[in-house]
Structure formats: structure tokens, C-alpha cells
Amino acid sequence: MAVREISYRDAINEALREEMERDPTVCIFGEDVGRYGGPFQVTRGLYERFGEWRVRDTPISEEGFTGMAVGAAMTGLRPVVEIMYNDFVTLAMDQIINQAAKARYMFGGKARVPMVIRTQGGAGRGNAAQHSQSLEMWFVHIPGLIVIQPSTPYDAKGLLKSAIRNDNPVIFIEHKLLYVTTGPVPEEEYLVPIGVADIKRAGDDVTIVATSRMVHFALQAAGELEKEGIQAEVIDPRTLKPLDIDTILRSVKKTGRLVVVNEGHLTGGFTAEVAARVQREAFDWLDAPIMQVATEDVPIPYNRQLEWEAMPSVADIINAVKSVVYR
Amino acid sequence: MTLDRAKLADMYYRMWLIRHFESRARWLFQQDLVRGSTHTYTGEEAVAVGACAALNRDDYITSTHRGHGHCLAKGGDPRRMMAELLGKATGYCKGKGGSMHIADLDLGILGANGIVGGGIAIATGAAYSAKVRGTRQVVICFFGDGAANQGVLLEAGNMAALWKLPVIYLCEENQYAEFSPSRPFFAVERLEQRALGLGMEGIPVDGNDVLAVYETVRQAVERARAGQGPSFIVAKTYRWEGHTVGDPLTYRPAGEAEQWKTPERDPIARFGKYLVEQAGFAPAELEEMNQRAEAEIEAAVQFAMDSPEPAIATLWEDVYA
């Protein structure tokens, strides 16, 4: 299999292009996604290839075009909506939560809403409080939404292709600081299945579950810890809902220790959810309390040092691991 | 106008179907057999029936919390609707939706909606979809005079006008929004003026005149199919009953509703008069249709009562995430 090194951004672009070539019902809606090629240049070249009806530059009307995607999805299209920053989903929330997520179940199983909402989140770039949040848990909380957060170009491409082919609404949250990162991506077509975690690094001493950009932090931490003889296993759930809890439980039953890392806020967050499930289903295997590494419960500040202080760091992960391996 | 006898009879029959459906729904609610809340369409029958008479089977509608009339007008099965009101396994939503969430995708009914204005963007997207897929389908988006104040109308309406989408925004100005008159909540003099800001012409129509509604919507459908884009119609009508069954109606002037129930204003009586005086129907024929509609609704109630409750295991059916 021929493999190249491409960026996360280009991997997503390839997924969109391939799915649009394959299926004429796939359409893109969003702000500046067409002629300009996307605020993050993710949709570059697609307007030229597929035309305005399939790559639609919309007015700044998040609720309107997200809701249109719901109606389009119910009637035979497979829309992919781009919400420029995940912070702006607030404007489209009714369409996502009350319409897209509910239609299939509430209408008795017949309705299908095959749509994807692509957006990006995360802090670390000085975008401050309204452009830096990690809002994945808002969606994880709602039955009827699949929630994906890819950490690598390979996962981003394979998961987005699966998301577009899925018959249900998918929230696909990219990370603004991952767009320029690169990684190996096969030339040949492939899919990454939804709902399957990936063990990014194997180890026997401690399990680190991390999502999105935090996967890279966890891998760095694991590299440091190895120097001290601590072997960390790093698991990337990739799909937050439905969560592949089995892969996590298998690892915890091997290591007896768990650190969960997520860029969302600590309170009511992903780390709490994973901790709750693991203690419920693997209590007898745990040799230490489950540690949570998450963003502080403050709005993301602008100042560089304040921002970094608010976010999880590699050092935070190392400290959390050390506290559970008692070293 | 080209409405043959059979079509006129069908419209008249459907208006009665709605009226009888609602009177049974109200009764079932009062018996505590319908849960939650139920909103009746009584008095507004001409809007849904006139509008849907201008559609084909494969055209779409989006409906509202006050949706029974739209569903019946588009051809919905009263038995499955009534079963849904009773939460039964045979209901449209297998008992999971109830009164406010009935959909029939096979009939292009994209769902009633518990969110005021919830259908507006969905309808617009269905019209976008029809355009991309190259069908000649059109969409009617029913919404209330209260819903007209939702911001999504500006967003979606603007996009429909920009891209000439085949959608008809049909505002039902029934003069009330929940427990308040609607008029004090819009700054324009007439609701149809709102259309100007969307890049459309606003067309008022007498919502108690089924033929006027039909003709206005028919022309809008024709424009939509010809690629001339969306329309914005405001049907002036009146909500005979409370917002929900059980509404004490303290906010409504005494005697007001009675003025809308006169033979001159009641949409069914008005249409009946036309049918007798100008379309050659015998009064006995009309009475027969009324009774047949009542019997069909009675059978629907019986069907619903006799239907089984959903199995508890269905709680987890259609869950994917």
C-alpha cells in the first residue's frame, strides 16, 4: 500500500472530494467554503470541481443552513455542514439537538438524517473565550448524535468518509492546531470505522485515554515517562459517542491505572464520564484513583501564559500519571 | 381554476375529517387518554386543505405543533394518527412521538414540530434538496403568526430567495400565539410586509376561504416549479379553541370566537354554501360526506383503542448513538 505524508487539512479535503466524486448527493454548506476554499482552506478546490449547488457559500446564518441540511438530509441529500468555529454551534443548536438528533427516533424509526457537521475547536492559538472552546460534550450528552474527534490525518480522512456514508447525524470536530500537522495516509481508499478506539501506543503500567490534540500531548508525556521506566498505553477513542468502552476497559484491566485527558472543561466533562464508566465496570481492577486532566473551569483567556495555564499540558499528564503509579 | 367535482368533494370531506378528528382528540385528551398537550386546528381547516390541494403526493410539507390538520390534508391516515395520540404501537411514530411529532415520509410530511418555527429551515432544505436532485417537487412550510417572529425565518427565507428555492412559506395568522394575541408582537402593520425583507412579495389571503387559499397556493406552486423561487403567503384565519385543550382562555374577549363560527365565516359552512350554490352539490351529499368523515374518525378512534401498547424493548429501537 502506497503511503504519503499529508496534512490533517489535506486529509479532510481528500475525504470530502472522494465522497463527493462517489456520491452526487453529497453537498457542502458553509461560510466561505466555496470560492474562497474554506476559512481553514479545508474545502479548497471543491467549488471548482463540483459547482455552487454542491459546494454552497452561505450567508452568515448558522441556524438557517444547519436546519436546511436537516431538511436536505431527510429528503435524499447527504449534506456536510461546516461551522467555522465550534463556538458558533450555539446559533445552530436547535437544529442539531431538537431536529437532527431527534427525527429518527421521535418519528418512529422511518426518518433518516444523514448529515455531517464539520467544525473545529480547541485552544492554544490566542483566539480567546469565544473561539477556543471544546464543546464536544454538549453533543455527547444527546442521544441521537454521533460525535467524532480525529487526532491524525489518517483518522480524519477515514472517519470523515465513514461519517458521510453514515445514515445518522454526525458531529465531526476537528482541532484548529492540528490542520497543519502531517501524518501517513495511504494512497488507496480506506475507511476508519465509527465507534472503534485506536491504541496509539502500547504499554503495561498505566492507561492514558486522550482525545483530539490531547492524544499528541499524551504521546509526548508517554515518551517522557518511558525514560523513567513507566510504560503508558495511550488510547484515542476517536469516536466519543458511541464510545468504545471495551477497548478502554481491556487496557485498564491490564494496567490497573487510568488517566483521562480532554481539552473540554473539567466539570461535567469527558474525563468525568469515562471515569464514571470505568469505576462502574472495572472497579476491582483499579489500583489507584482515576485521574482527570482537563481544561480549568474558566473561560479561555487571551494572554498566552494564562491560556496555557488553563489548558492541559504535557506536564499535567506526566504528573497525573506519576500520582497513580505512585512515583 | 380547474377543480373538478371529485376534487371539490375530496376537499370538503377532508375539512370535515379534520374537524371531527379534532373534536375526538379533544375528547380523548379530556379522558386523560392523550397525554402531554394537544393543539387543535378547528376553524383553520381551509388553510391546510386549500394549500395541500395544490400539491402532488410527492411534494413536501413541514408542519407545526398544531399539525393534525396539515397531516390529514396531505393524506395522512387518521387511524395511525389517532393511534399515535394514544401512544400505541400502531401509531405513526410507534408511540414515541405523540400529537406534536407525527410524520409520514412516504407522503412527504416531514413532521409536525414541537419547536415553534422548527420546520422553517427544514422546509427550505427540502426545497434545496429537490433542486439538487432535479425533481420538480415543491415544499409548503406551514408556520404560525407567533413563529413569524423566529429569527430562522429571516435566515432561511433569505437563502430561499437568493437561490430561488421551490418553497412556499405559509403563515397561518390565527391571531393568537399561545396565551396572547399575536398582533402586539409584530411591528409591521401586516405580517405579509415581513416578506419584503426576505426579497419576496408577501401575499395575504382569506384563510377561511378554501378556494382562495387553493388558488393562491396553486399559483405559488406554479412559480416554484417554474424555477421562479419561493413565495410568502399569509392566511388570515382564527383559532376557534384554546391554545391547548384545557386552556382557560382568560386572554380572549368573550364572544369573539362566536363571531368566527357563523355560517358566513366558518370555513366548512362557507365552502358548503359554495358547493351547493355554485358547484351543483345537493345538501344531502354534503351531509353524507360529513357523516362519512365522522364515521372514519370514529373507526380511527376504535382502531387506536384496540391497538397494543408498544413493547418495552422498543425503548432502545432506533438508537444508534
Ligand SMILES: Cc1ncc(C[n+]2csc(CCOP(=O)(O)OP(=O)(O)O)c2C)c(N)n1
Ligand atoms: C421555540 C419555542 N418557543 C416556545 C414554545 C411554546 N409554544 C408552543 S406553541 C406557541 C405559540 C405558537 O404560536 P403560533 O406560531 O402563532 O402557532 P399557533 O399555536 O397559533 O398555531 C408557543 C409559544 C415552543 N414550543 N417552542
Ligand SMILES: [Mg+2]
Ligand atoms: Mg398563531
